[in-house]
Each structure stands twice: as C-alpha cells, then as structure tokens.
C-alpha cells in the first residue's frame with residue numbers, strides 16, 4: 001500500500017484530488033488503467049449543468065501524475081466556460097492519456113480508452129486535443145458513440161483545428177480593433193508560438209492578411225516546413241517574451257503567461273489558441289490589465305473547435321459552423337469593452353458571463 005511507503009504526514013500535506021487548487025468543484029474524476037495496453041488516463045468531468053461534458057483527449061509525456069491530474073482538471077474546467085460562453089448546450093470535461101503520442105499510442109490503447117469513455121454512458125464525450133488525430137477518434141468510434149471529431153467519411157465534421165484557427169483569427173482581429181482602432185492585421189508583427197495543427201492554419205490566415213509573422217516551435221522540422229510553405233521567419237533568439245511585437249499568439253501548451261514571463265512581455269495584445277494561457281488567472285490577468293496588454297480570453301477565442309464538433313451532435317453544417325465561429329469576433333469585442341467599462345480583467349469579464357449562463361440554467365432545471 002502507498003501509505004506503507006509514504007508516511008501519512010507526507011500524504012496529508014496536499015489532498016490529492018478534492019484538495020487540488022485546480023479541482024474547483026469537479027463533478028467527477030475517473031482514473032483509467034489497463035495493464036495490457038499500457039493505458040493510463042484521467043477523465044475530468046467538471047460540470048454537466050448545460051449538457052454532457054465534452055472536451056478533447058490530450059496525450060502527453062507528463063513528468064509525473066500530479067502534472068497530468070493538474071492539467072486535466074484545468075483543461076476540463078476551461079471547457080465548461082468555453083461551451084457556456086459560446087452558447088452551446090454542453091458541459092465541461094477533458095481527458096489526458098499519460099505517454100508519448102509518437103511512440104506509445106496504439107489502436108489497442110485508443111480502443112481501451114474508448115471503452116472507458118463508453119462506461120460513462122455519455123456523461124463525457126471525447127474529441128481530439130494535443131497528441132491526437134482525427135484517425136484516433138475514428139478508432140475510439142469503433143467502441144463508443146460518445147466521441148466527436150471523427151472523419152467526414154464516417155459522418156463526422158472532420159479536423160476541428162482549421163476552425164479553431166479561424167476563431168482565434170477572429171478573436172485576434174477583435175482584440176486588434178480594441179487596442180489599435182483597426183482590425184486589419186497587415187504589417188502587424190505577430191509571434192506564433194507552436195505551429196501544430198492550429199498554429200499552422202493561423203499562420204496561413206495571418207500571412208494572407210499581410211502580417212509580419214515569426215514562428216517558434218520545439219520541432220525544427222516543423223519550423224522549416226512552415227517557413228518554406230508560408231515564407232515566415234523562424235525565431236532564433238532564446239527569449240521570445242522580451243521581443244518587440246504587436247501580438248503574441250500562444251498556440252502550444254498552457255501557462256506561458258506566468259511569473260517568469262509576464263513582466264518581460266512586450267506584446268500589446270495576446271490572442272492565441274492554447275488553453276489556460278494564464279498560469280494563475282486572477283494574478284496574471286490583473287498584471288496584464290495593469291500593463292495595458294489586451295488579453296483575448298483563450299477559452300473564448302479558441303472555441304471554433306468545439307463549435308465544429310458540436311455540429312456532429314446537433315446536425316448542423318459548415319455554414320452554421322462558420323457563422324458561429326465568426327461570431328467570436330463580436331463576443332470578444334463585447335467582453336473587452338465590458339472589462340474596460342467595469343474595470344475588471346478580460347478573463348474575469350468572460351468568466352462572469354459564462355458562470356451566469358450556468359447559474360441561470362441551474363435555476364431553470366431546479367423548477
């Protein structure tokens with residue numbers, strides 16, 4: 001038993017699940033283990049007031065289980081507010097699979113994960129996230145209907161990343177309108193950090209608009225291929241945050257706006273796809289507000305992907321997907337103005353609206 005190895009004094013320092021700072025009233029957390037396939041996954045169901053908890057599955061080589069648990073809890077909470085503010089009838093959930101997607105992901109592992117998702121009878125519906133492809137969702141679909149983001153050939157809405165990128169582009173334009181007085185991004189200096197599925201599609205929009213784009217990624221191969229395709233500049237320095245730029249677009253992993261980076265940041269606007277960009281929402285949101293850096297809340301502007309997969313559940317087509325995604329522009333502008341008017345952070349303004357929608361539904365459900 002673990003308690004034989006770790007003294008109870010040590011164990012009591014931090015309550016492992018309910019006591020986590022990021023737990024924030026999750027309804028359910030499911031730990032999934034399968035020896036044969038090597039699956040170790042955690043599913044977080046944060047809130048199901050508005051509907052089933054929908055959120056992608058991330059496969060990542062976490063340093064330890066604490067990191068994985070913290071990540072899934074933060075991500076799943078974010079999904080609750082993303083769906084709420086986007087007006088979707090969905091709750092918030094997310095899953096993480098611990099491991100290297102390049103070397104440890106197998107069809108057997110994905111099917112076993114799908115069986116765990118199925119065991120939740122639709123309380124959680126999965127989709128793709130970092131480390132996942134549409135084809136992985138097709139594999140999951142073989143064992144459960146509670147999956148979205150499947151291939152168009154089998155009735156899905158396909159890869160959500162281009163739609164996510166379009167939504168981020170809309171949110172970025174709205175933030176530019178708010179900060180610079182014009183939403184035209186031509187000649188704006190924009191750093192895109194992380195040029196994966198979403199980052200690449202965003203780069204394409206920005207280049208088409210004539211922006212001056214610099215890219216960074218941990219994959220040299222990826223950097224060179226995107227540079228060759230779009231004629232953008234590869235960042236060669238070692239401290240991106242200190243660089244002069246108009247817009248910083250975090251499109252890799254979360255928490256890049258933290259105590260180490262926030263005071264160095266030279267960007268005037270932050271608008272990107274990554275989830276949970278602010279390491280500590282209230283603290284880092286406030287510092288950005290004080291520094292006059294306009295932060296377009298991540299869970300608001302990266303909602304294109306969920307709008308796309310929601311179409312699979314509600315049976316609406318591409319025109320409605322694009323209309324809803326384009327509307328991210330209006331919502332972002334509204335929230336930035338509300339934050340300024342109320343003297344609160346942009347993240348708080350967005351959360352307040354999302355939370356209000358959930359509370360209203362809760363009251364209606366209780367009648």
Ligand SMILES: NC(=O)c1ccc[n+]([C@@H]2O[C@H](COP(=O)([O-])OP(=O)(O)OC[C@H]3O[C@@H](n4cnc5c(N)ncnc54)[C@H](O)[C@@H]3O)[C@@H](O)[C@H]2O)c1
Pocket residue numbers: 128129130131160161162164193194195196197198199216217218219222251252253254273274275302303305306
């Ligand atoms: N795919 C979607 O539809 C979607 C929707 C909403 C939010 N998001 C979020 O957007 C982000 C990107 O998603 P994606 O689907 O493009 O993932 P992806 O795995 O395709 O791309 C991530 C990229 O970031 C790079 N990266 C990782 N660590 C980095 C670092 N420290 N510095 C620079 N680059 C780094 C990776 O090499 C990779 O190229 C994630 O945070 C994801 O949760 C994605």
